Every structure is written in C-alpha cells, then in structure tokens.
Amino acid sequence: MTPDLEQRWKQAQMPFDGKIVTSGVDSSMQTLLKALKYFTKLLDANPQNFYLYHDWHEHDGYLTQAKPISSIKLKNMVANEQSLRASMNGEAEVRTAVYPQSNEWLMRWYIDPDDSAYCDFEFCIATTAKNNPLEQMYLINPQGLNQLAARTYFDKSYGG
Structure with missing residues (x-):
C-alpha cells in the first residue's frame, strides 16, 4: 500500500469507506482476465490520472510508492496471460x-507465483463513486464473489 492509501484505509476514507468485491474462491486465469478487461473498459468512462503499485498489505504491510500509468498501458498490461503475469511482483x-487520482476505487489482483492455477481479484469502491460496477462483477464470476465493507476487509487482511 502507499502511505496515502494506508492513511485513507485507517481513517475509512475513499475508497475504503465503501464496499469491496473479492473473488471468494480460486479464480481461473480466464476469469481474472475477464474481470480485469471489464474493469479497464470503465477507465474510459471517467478519464483521469491512474497509479500503479505493488501492494504488500497482506504480505508484511510494507509501504511503497505508486507510479503513474496511462489507461492504454494498463489495458495492455491485462490484455493476455503473459502480460498479466509480467505485472506481478x-x-x-x-x-x-x-487506483485513480480521485481515489474512488482500488483494483487489485494476484497470481500465486508457486501455483499458477491460483488467481484472485478485488475491486474496492467508495460510497460516492460516480460509477458503481459491483453488480456487473457478479456476472463475470457468479459463483465465487464476496462483498464486504472495504475497511473491515483491509483490517482483517493486514500482514504487518
């Protein structure tokens, strides 16, 4: 997590004031790609600056800095399995x-480096977000999604 996002999480500010949808069971690579491609289509609906980082929240809580990323580079990153695997730490x-500059949402994904069959994704969205795609996520992965309060989820999953 970044220092700013950590502060937002601890103070239940956007996007941690809303809900999070998580893949509740092991997702296939195909499901992960479908979810991320759906997500990247939403970027064009509200153009703004986007930031990318490796999130150590569950690992040990290490804080890192995000780097700007264009929507085009992000779409290329999730275009196929090879590029998606290359995005992992x-x-x-x-x-x-x-996440966007507005902090309306946070999208995270993971591919286990030791078990390529294990993938997961999470989409956290603020209560005031202009576009709420959570219902659509159920169409992508109807059998294995959990919806929780975002702050609670991050509180329980903290590895630091």
Missing part, C-alpha cells in the same frame, strides 16, 4: 494494484 501475497 513475484512475492507471495503481493498484489498488483491500480
């Missing part, structure tokens, strides 16, 4: 994450 429980 390679450490256990370290997710790749992206």
